[in-house]
Amino acid sequence: MNAAPTSTWHNWARTESASPARATSPADTAAVVREVLAARERGGTVKMVGSGHSFTGIAVASDGQLRPDGLSGILAVDREAMTVTAGAGTPLHELNARLAGLGLSLHNMGDIDAQTIAGATSTGTHGTGGVLASLAAQIAGLELVTGTGEVLRASADEHPEVFAAARVGLGALGVLTSITFHVEPLFALEAHERPMTWDDALSSYDELVAEHHHVDMYWFPHTDRMMTKTNDRLADLDSAEPLHRWRGWLDDELLSNTVFGALTTVATRAPRTTPLINRVSARALSERRYSDIAHHVFTTPRNVRFKEMEYAVPREVGLDVLREVRRELDASDWLVSFPVEIRTAPADDITLSTASGRDSLYLAFHVPVAADHRAYFAGIEAVLAAADGRPHWGKMHTRDAADLARVYPRWDEFQQLRDRLDPDRVFTNSYLERVLG
Ligand SMILES: Cc1cc2nc3c(=O)[nH]c(=O)nc-3n(C[C@H](O)[C@H](O)[C@H](O)COP(=O)(O)OP(=O)(O)OC[C@H]3O[C@@H](n4cnc5c(N)ncnc54)[C@H](O)[C@@H]3O)c2cc1C
Structure with a gap:
């Protein structure tokens, strides 16, 4: 096992930090067992961190921190x-x-x-x-x-x-x-990105979801504009037509990240410019198609730092919840420079998955790291909570165990297993005390 210096740890958004009493990089299962038993013996805690991309304090380890790099490959x-x-x-x-x-x-x-x-x-x-x-x-x-x-x-x-x-x-x-x-043979996806109006996007949403493998939408607050991205599988890998390197760099690195970053900085310093900036940003996005191996199409660089809240709401009421979110935002004086992201997930069978037992619509809200998110997130969170929404465990929210128990039918099953697997709460931290009790 490699001992790592116990420097201060920060998450990606720099909303959370920790100065663990000890940090190690276990290289195998036996080393992890030793660290867990040592924490238990000293009446302390131990936690493995990932890459720190959660916006919540879920990965904060103040006593024993296990770093992930020794368990890779x-x-x-x-x-x-x-x-x-x-x-x-x-x-x-x-x-x-x-x-x-x-x-x-x-x-x-x-x-x-x-x-x-x-x-x-x-x-x-x-x-x-x-x-x-x-x-x-x-x-x-x-x-x-x-x-x-x-x-x-x-x-x-x-x-x-x-x-x-x-x-x-x-x-x-x-x-x-x-x-x-579970894995599949490598496949290629074709992405089709196109601007739409709010009305067209919402009225065609169910049809788009039924027709395409993956649908991702972005609504620009204070405007009527949506950006829609559909991804569909290509019959064979060889027919993929990736973006020319400079076009990918121009669109994703320069326009989406650099220019967007500069615009959000302007909007943060001069909030009243936000609606105008959103109209300009939304109009600047043009239609494009490209195809590539799947993971290149699913993911894009995110170089502009932000804070985020995301909730899963039941799919059948999801679009009504989105309309209510817009009413709330339009009636408020919040100035929101980041698009709202809209995604779907089929129900799964995982106890505390946000899509556990129900088809879901995900609604995600962002602000630049330097902006004050509190009024915006709290106002929208009230709408999402009223619709039986479940917050993403790694993204900002204010819910506690009593609230969450009401939206997870299998809550007790998780708690009983936690009592069995971690009777001394070796893995707890403040965030887990709030959300799990
Ligand atoms: C720019 C950005 C984009 C994002 N995009 C998406 C997205 O598209 N969809 C989405 O759903 N989320 C998204 N997220 C959220 C992100 O995926 C989650 O917060 C995720 O948990 C971060 O993974 P991580 O490796 O950084 O884990 P961390 O945040 O470091 O840790 C998360 C949790 O995992 C635990 N953990 C880590 N390793 C282990 C281990 N070995 N054993 C047990 N527990 C462990 C930690 O203790 C902690 O509880 C995004 C976040 C950012 C910053």
């Missing part, structure tokens, strides 16, 4: 079962690159690939559409060190009650040491 490939096992600390971009080299791919991805596989799955990180939207729903098996130092392997057949919950375990049930994903 592909461990096994089973072409018959079409599964791949990787170390829990493997970054998604590394997993994707290694899978592509093997002619394999995940089914679906979120917007970025900087997270570790354990960090991303533990908070329910998701993309949009497909048969499985979240990374956790693509898990076939996992290995976990519990709070008593026991090593458990879980899958649909082995410890199924652990498998049900630990795929989105919030870091509360144990330290994941490896994860096995």
Whole structure:
């Protein structure tokens, strides 16, 4: 095991920090067991961090911090079962690159690939559409060190009650040491991005979701403009037509990140310019099509730092909730420079997944890191909570265990398992005390 210096840790958005009493980088399961038992013996806590991309304090480790880099890389490939096992600390971009080299791919991805596989799955990180939207729903098996130092392997057949919950375990049930994903033969996606009006986007939403594999929409507050991105599978990899390198750089790096970053800075310093800036930003986005191997199309660089809140609401009322969000925003004096992102997920069978047991519509709200998010997020959160919304575990929200128990029918099942796997609360921190009790 490598001892790492205990410097101050910050999350990506710099909304959370920690100065752990000790930090280590375990290189195998036995080293994780030793760290868990040591924490238990001293009456302390221990927590593995991912890449720090959660906006909440879910990864804050003030006593023992385990760093993920020693548990990285592909461990096994089973072409018959079409599964791949990787170390829990493997970054998604590394997993994707290694899978592509093997002619394999995940089914679906979120917007970025900087997270570790354990960090991303533990908070329910998701993309949009497909048969499985979240990374956790693509898990076939996992290995976990519990709070008593026991090593458990879980899958649909082995410890199924652990498998049900630990795929989105919030870091509360144990330290994941490896994860096995279902994989598919490598495929290409064609992206079609096009501007639409609010009315056209909402009236065609159900049809778009039915017709396309993945639908992602962005509404520009204070305007009538939506940007719609649909991704569909191509019949063969060779027909993919990636964006020319400079066009990709111009659109994604320069226009989407650099110019957008500058505009949000202007909007933060001079908030009254926000509606005008949003109209300009929305109009500047033009229609484009491109195709590439799947993970290049699912993900885009996010260089402008922001704070985010995202909720899953039941799919059948989702568009009405979005309309209510717009009414609330239009009636307020909030000046919002970031688009609202709209995605869908089919129901899954994971105990505390935000899509557990129900088809869901995800609504995500962002502000620049330097902006005060409180009034905006609180106003919108009230609308989302009233619609039985479930907050993303890794994104900002103000809900507590009593609120959350009401929107998760399998709440008690998770709590009982937590009592069994972590009786001394070796894995707890302030965030988990708030959301789980
Ligand atoms: C720019 C940006 C874009 C994003 N895009 C999306 C998106 O498209 N969709 C989406 O749903 N979310 C998105 N997110 C949220 C992000 O995916 C989640 O917050 C995710 O949890 C971050 O992963 P991480 O590796 O950084 O984990 P961290 O934030 O470091 O940790 C998250 C949790 O995982 C736990 N954990 C980490 N490793 C282990 C382990 N080995 N065993 C047990 N628990 C562990 C930590 O203790 C903590 O509880 C985005 C975030 C950012 C900043």
